[in-house]
Amino acid sequence: xxxxxxxxxxxxxxxxxxxxxxxxxxxxxxxxxxxxxxxxxxxxxxxxxxxxxxxxxxxxxxxxxxxxxxxxxxxxxxxxxxxxxxxxxxxxxxxxxxxxxxxxxxxxxxxxxxxxxxxxxxxxxxxxxxxxxxxxxxxxxxxxxxxxxxxxxxxxxxxxxxxxxxxxxxxxxxxxxxxxxxxxxxxxxxxxxxxxxxxxxxxxxxxxxxxxxxxxxxxxxxxxxxxxxxxxxxxxxxxxxxxxxxxxxxxxxxxxxxxxxxxxxxxxxxxxxxxxxxxxxxxxxxxxxxxxxxxxxxxxxxxxxxxxxxxxxxxxxxxxxxxxxxxxxxxxxxxxxxxxxxxxxxxxxxxxxxxxxxxxxxxxxxxxxxxxxxxxxxxxxxxxxxxxxxxxxxxxxxxxxxxxxxxxxxxxxxxxx
Ligand code: EPZ
Numbered sequence: 001x002x003x004x005x006x007x008x009x010x011x012x013x014x015x016x017x018x019x020x021x022x023x024x025x026x027x028x029x030x031x032x033x034x035x036x037x038x039x040x041x042x043x044x045x046x047x048x049x050x051x052x053x054x055x056x057x058x059x060x061x062x063x064x065x066x067x068x069x070x071x072x073x074x075x076x077x078x079x080x081x082x083x084x085x086x087x088x089x090x091x092x093x094x095x096x097x098x099x100x101x102x103x104x105x106x107x108x109x110x111x112x113x114x115x116x117x118x119x120x121x122x123x124x125x126x127x128x129x130x131x132x133x134x135x136x137x138x139x140x141x142x143x144x145x146x147x148x149x150x151x152x153x154x155x156x157x158x159x160x161x162x163x164x165x166x167x168x169x170x171x172x173x174x175x176x177x178x179x180x181x182x183x184x185x186x187x188x189x190x191x192x193x194x195x196x197x198x199x200x201x202x203x204x205x206x207x208x209x210x211x212x213x214x215x216x217x218x219x220x221x222x223x224x225x226x227x228x229x230x231x232x233x234x235x236x237x238x239x240x241x242x243x244x245x246x247x248x249x250x251x252x253x254x255x256x257x258x259x260x261x262x263x264x265x266x267x268x269x270x271x272x273x274x275x276x277x278x279x280x281x282x283x284x285x286x287x288x289x290x291x292x293x294x295x296x297x298x299x300x301x302x303x304x305x306x307x308x309x310x311x312x313x314x315x316x317x318x319x320x321x322x323x324x325x326x327x328x329x330x331x332x333x334x335x336x337x338x339x340x341x342x343x344x345x346x347x348x349x350x351x352x353x354x355x356x357x358x359x360x361x362x363x364x365x366x367x368x369x370x371x372x373x374x375x376x377x378x379x380x381x382x383x384x385x386x387x388x389x390x391x392x393x394x395x396x397x398x399x400x401x402x403x404x405x406x407x408x409x410x411x412x413x414x415x416x417x
Pocket of ligand 1: 021022023025092118119120121122123124125126160161162163164165186304305327328329370371398
């Protein structure tokens with residue numbers, strides 16, 4: 001599958017963004033904890049959500065979907081395995097480990113391999129689950145877990161504020177015996193959204209979104225419904241898509257406080273930002289200015305998921321920008337594809353040195369991963385002539401119908417299957 005993009009048109013208009021992939025996935029995993037129906041609204045139509053639904057069905061859940069509402073009936077969960085196929089299809093399936101262990105007291109998962117952006121170890125997840133009383137054996141690619149006496153609350157300090165480990169700990173602790181005090185927890189908005197859903201279902205989580213979170217275990221959770229928050233990464237990606245073309249764009253359902261680290265970077269490029277509590281309006285200059293230095297950090301720092309879209313944006317800015325990736329060790333694979341489009345970027349250690357060029361030229365390129373794939377789209381929207389982007393299944397993992405949204409803003413883009 002590929003995108004054909006004819007660059008050079010200014011992208012302007014008003015859009016709403018999809019529900020957050022990185023919120024919907026842990027919330028769908030959380031539905032395993034509820035012996036009844038959970039109704040999740042605003043689930044994006046993306047292939048990672050399709051994969052999560054298939055895993056829930058594999059566990060014995062009855063899952064129905066109407067438009068962007070997913071209803072999960074987890075009354076009868078029987079299977080506790082995640083096969084190699086399912087794990088390789090979506091490595092964030094590791095988020096099901098905590099809830100399965102909590103509910104069934106055992107789990108047998110194929111270990112999630114690395115992916116295009118790094119080794120993606122899960123040592124922090126397993127270390128924390130052992131602290132909660134799980135017996136875990138890792139052998140020949142299989143993770144065998146047992147907690148016959150159930151999980152027990154404990155004091156846990158994460159050496160790194162891992163998003164996934166924080167989520168797995170919340171999912172494992174809400175029905176554990178006793179209280180868990182988690183310090184150096186991830187503070188991403190998706191953690192707050194997961195905790196909101198769990199608390200709506202009867203959990204007792206205090207301080208989600210802060211560095212220290214307290215979870216008081218409860219016997220059981222009950223049915224609830226929840227609206228997934230808007231996807232901050234997708235929203236910012238479309239701001240960048242308009243900014244590179246000299247357009248102006250309004251996003252009417254985003255939460256601006258989720259992007260506090262991004263707005264100053266856009267303003268340094270010369271863009272103007274206006275915001276209300278629930279919307280953002282961006283207008284952009286004819287030629288963007290460089291950004292001296294951006295480094296990715298855990299929330300509330302600049303998000304690693306925007307590193308590649310930002311590098312694409314800066315590839316045509318006037319001057320030299322430096323973008324440093326501090327979260328993943330291999331998140332620059334897309335740069336060689338940007339260079340094929342005429343960008344002048346070199347990678348030195350964990351930094352990309354971006355010498356802005358006046359023009360990019362359309363050609364054939366390949367998406368390497370989800371966000372790096374969209375970085376190529378952003379560059380193609382500016383490039384002179386036609387760009388073919390191959391392997392767009394990477395993009396479909398996290399962006400719902402990207403070509404429809406971009407066309408609504410005036411882009412000349414076609415999906416070729
Ligand atoms: C989540 O991944 C997101 N995925 C990622 O989004 C996002 O980039 C990342 O958080 C950081 O914000 C989902 O939410 C599904 P981490 P996760 O655990 O949980 C190391 C996207 O594009 N680490 O915070 O895997 C790890 O190797 C995706 O939507 C360990 O060393 O991120 C990485 O260097 C990509 N041991 C760093 O921590 C562990 O046990 C951050 O990882 C866990 C993580």
